[in-house]
Amino acid sequence: MHIAVAAPSLTGRLHSTFALVSRLEIEGHKVTYLCSAEIAKKVHKQGFSYVEIPEINFYFDDSEQVVQYSLFARFKFHFMNLGKHYKRGKRILHLEEYKKIIIELNPDRIIIDVELHDIIFPALATKIPVILCHTWFSDKIDVKLPSIRTSIIPGQGFSGSKLGISLSWVKMRLMVYGRLWINKLTFNNYRREVFRKYAKEIGFSRNNLLLNTLPPLYSFNKLPILTLAMQEMEFPHTPANNLRYLGPMVFENRIGINSNLDTENRISKVLALKENSSKKLIYCSVSSFVKGDVSFLKKVIEAVSDEENWLLIMTLGGNINPELLGAIPENIFLFSWVPQLKVLEKSDCSINHAGINSINECLHFAVPILAYSGKFFDQNGNAARIAYQGMGLRGDKDMDTSETIRHNIVRILTEASFKSKMIEMNELYQEYRQREITPFLN
Template sequence: MAQLLIVTTGLTGILHASLALADRLTAAGHGVVLAAPRPVGERVETEGFVFEELPFISTDPAPSLPAGLGKVGRIWWRFRQRRQRRRMALERYRPRAFQSLVERLRPDLVLIDIELHEYIFAAYGLGQKFALLSQWYSLWRQPGLPYLLTDVIPGRGGERGSPAGIAAHWERVRRQRQWMFRRMAWRSFGTDRRSVLLALARENGFPPAYIRENWWPGVFSYARLPVLTMTPYEMEFPHVPRPGLHYVGPMVYAKRWEADAWSGRGRRCSDLLEEQAKSGRKLILCTISTLSGGDAAFLRRLVAAVAVRRNWTLFLGLGGTFDPAALGELPEQVHTFTYVPQLRVLRQADLSINHGGIHTIHECLHCGVPMLVYSGKQSDQPGCAARVHYHGVGLLADKDVDDAGAIARNIATVLEDPAYRQRVLAMRQSCQAYATAQTLEKRVAEWLQMPTEQVIRP
């Protein structure tokens, strides 16, 4: 039995995925410890896994400035104290708790979230065998593959979707981001996150050739280092993946504990689901992004779209940051929730309306639910939505354009065309095939058998 350490950011989506990862690897006979720089230990331990909390990582390592300085004074202070401030920033970013954890556990393999650069550099410096863990579709620039933060679909949309248009957009992004990185380094005199991380990489002997400028997420991606991506290749746009990128399929922790929920009218979600099953009405689940407060205008139009269709029921998950009073008076077939037990509802739902979050998309595929994606237009949501549309497992629409009539027509299109459900079920089979073939378990077993040098210095 090998000892494995899985380290992620601890945010909700990746946390649930890491629970599925840990469950699979535990079933394969390995000892697994989960760690994150967030206080999610109670959640992890409720599921029966061992957890180690690490210190929170600030995105700004720069030391604070003395009070009372004006704009010119702050610039002058940063310049005069630049060497000392760089040392202080580097000290702040040295992940000593992570290093101590690795030295204490002595894991045979560490799987590190691709966003946790501090831990990646430290693991390399310790000579630890490790691989990167990604929750995203491909981040790497490959011929014909659009930048993940756009809704461009190859071969569609005229010039935008042409190979030349895709390449030109990558170049624009590259220039913009490089200028942004340089400006941050100049203004901070080398105490910005990217500069400090580069200093940490040098300190740990991390090969500069392994570091690739990244345009999202974070400041770097990596060449050569092995990566497990918890996505299905079948949901990608056609392209040749970057060497060392291993698709192991979505990690959906179907066994996770989900509390019951209460609607805005004081009804239990479980009771409403039971009534819904007997009613014969179509159940629509709409969940807004956990990273934003939602879009009140869009949600009001969605409610209006559902209000005229008596054979539709809408469960509306608003998260903890949106006031349901902003929606006004609701029709009887619309139920709002601060929290929705998403997997429980998806198992009964006929349609998911979502913002394009990758983990919600994967849970829809797991439950065989077609999607209507109104992208939140944040981070990778446009790119995920474009893939849903391209593969026909859902429909991509624009929350800033569609009125209530257009929303209702889009809902009807997905609900009434059986091809969407058929394609979702076919994609679900493709996703399940990764688990059936034990793609994850075999890849980890292969790395465990390889010398450390061969894994981290291919």
């Protein structure tokens, strides 16, 4: 079978598709990525086949510049060009170009990330079977299941009661529709409207489109969806009929785009120090945090600084200047980037922002998690599931003190239940890795 795959540029999501594509190729399928020039470099470096497509325009506005103008200017532009918005929108979003590329490639199946609406709708127009894919837990509206955007744990307090969960969903839906109407009234809704009209043009029923919390524009309630997550990590509920769990996809053979010899040597020295002593290694990965979280990082450093038997590796990404963190103790090592799998394999505790890819990589090595949600997208819901399942602890990056963080780390390192639960989850994860993917494509 020839399978086309369209993935976003986000590193974690892209790495997940690398694992998925590798397994599909092992099962005998031909796989071709549909990707922009930016992603093509990474895909090519890993040795996968691809067809280059135009860059996806996530920040589309119909006038291409008018969003920067006053509300009156946008109002005037909108009504003076009423008959032109859709035609111009199709051009700006490259919808017909994507459709032509897919027809020429002519795959038997197309697996598309759920946020890539620009490719989903043209693919549907070709009548080639489309399978959507994401890395999230279920976000089905259910009195037993809080939204993955919230920190609610079922059964805990009023918020975790059926009434509390129902009210949280009402609040979430009001926020979704509120955002929609604000965008309409400020003439910032062109992208969504173009997709809606294009769906009608190609005969795709708008009853199959849902305004939801994830992804930002539409969700699809009929198309098959594969999630690269474990059902065993979910809160108890009945998943939607079109959702199937493939399990976490961790790509071990990744070639580090940001790797360099100096970083590799420094990491090797820290890991050797860990191996040749009884010291515990804590890995703090907060590369998606922003400057506003410097205070949290300082608290983590303070929590670890006086513990001679602890080593801390902290990654900062490209968003945080190390000089803002002050003097760094000898048992703490800062990096802008590290080979994460190499570090996690030797770690005793992972402090992370509860991003699903970091969680899945902790599962890969059975590393207990201290989750400090970045409070974006699904991170609150992921942190709640970690705590609910006993895979670790969750804290509040804004409220917890350095002493609270230190206490949480002590618990992770000394209470055997967390490691035992991660080993149990790792065994389930290994079962997912042995499953054949092909049946999920039919």
